[in-house]
Amino acid sequence: MPLYHTDDQSLLRDTARDFVAEHAPVSHLRSLRDANDTTGFSRDLWREFATLGFTGILIPEAQGGLGLGHVEAGIVLEEIGRNLSPSPFLTTAIAAVEALKGTAQADRWFPGILAGKAVAALAIDEGRKHNARITLKAERAGNGYRLTGSKQFVHHGHAADLLLVAAQTDAGTALFAVPASATGLTADPERLADSSIAARLTFDGVQVDADAVIGEGDAALTRLLAAARTGASAELVGVGGATLDMTIGYLKQRKQFGAVIGSFQALQHRAAHLYSELEVARAAVLKAQQLLDTGENAAQAVALAKAMTGLATTLAVQEGIQMHGGIGMTDEYDLGFYMKRARVLAELFGDTNFHADALAQAAGY
Secondary structure, eight states: OOSSOOHHHHHHHHHHHHHHHHHSOHHHHHHHHHTTOSSSSOHHHHHHHHHTTGGGSSSOGGGTSOOOOHHHHHHHHHHHHHHTOOOSHIIIIIIIHHHHTTSTTHHHHHHHHHTTOOOEEEEOOOSSTTOOOOOOEEEEETTEEEEEEEEEEEETTTTOSEEEEEEEETTEEEEEEEETTOTTEEEEEEEOTTSOEEEEEEEEEEEEEGGGEEEESHHHHHHHHHHHHHHHHHHHHHHHHHHHHHHHHHHHHOEETTEEGGGSHHHHHHHHHHHHHHHHHHHHHHHHHHHHHHTOOOHHHHHHHHHHHHHHHHHHHHHHHHHHGGGGGSTTSTHHHHHHHHHHHHHTTSOHHHHHHHHHHHTTO
8 A cells, every 4th residue: 555645535635734724823822721710621612523524534424424534533633733723533433433333322422523523532541551451340230231440541531522432341342332422421630741631530320321332352442442542643653743843944044053954964953854754654554554444453453553653753843942942931832832742742651661571572673
């Protein structure tokens, strides 16, 4: 499969780029932060995403969506990353839709997602960094289950309508679709370094019906995480790409020692190296997206994409700060926002070391 976009995908990129840059630029994030907004994103903007059809990219045509794939979804996510747009697109239109496909819950939640009225959050993490253990219990109770335990770092968990919850049953791991309005569920929101909001969720005997189970065993959770990790990787590419553009722009205008600093060969080499690293990372993401779309085993490609985008984007923001000098760390300058977002995204769903270790184990090391 060629590692470039088709003409139709390029048109989608142009549409997404124009829309996100106009309606959700970095200044939008800044305004939400300065206003101490407690939602973390604009619901009006989320509905505008839906109006353009973005929220239905992965939803099958038979259920009202566009029936496209992860390549197209990643195009939108890259533009979200370029503009640091606060949006539940990754958790809702990517991860949740992928998890709900083919289940009885799809007909319940897809219309709201298509209309931009429903927001989903992923309740997976529980404790220390990238801990794979799931201790939240799902015990049989009548015709359904009773959920007891807690989850941490649930992005949009305080504002979501739907929670996708990984829990432990007598038979093993299961994935549940839980309405956020369920009795016994509380959310304690916390603002993260990048001004996004995540929540600690407490499940105190939350009762759900048997049809809330949307997957059993490791396969359902693995599929959800593959979609989420690939999406986060696409967003990281956007963050890194915008940082590179800002840095090159600065190198072209900042003068020192009587010359534009971009004329210094040492800085040219660093910028060229950064460009090449981001292009390799972008290719890794596209490969993972293509494998997900064809239904092939994408586990190693997804891990590679997340590891490489974490490395490349971290390099981008570090080099950006270095080449901008002191101004790069001021709050008035946007570069600091990119550094913070890169940090959060790099940790989300497993950092570079986590995925590099997974690749090493798969190779027999």
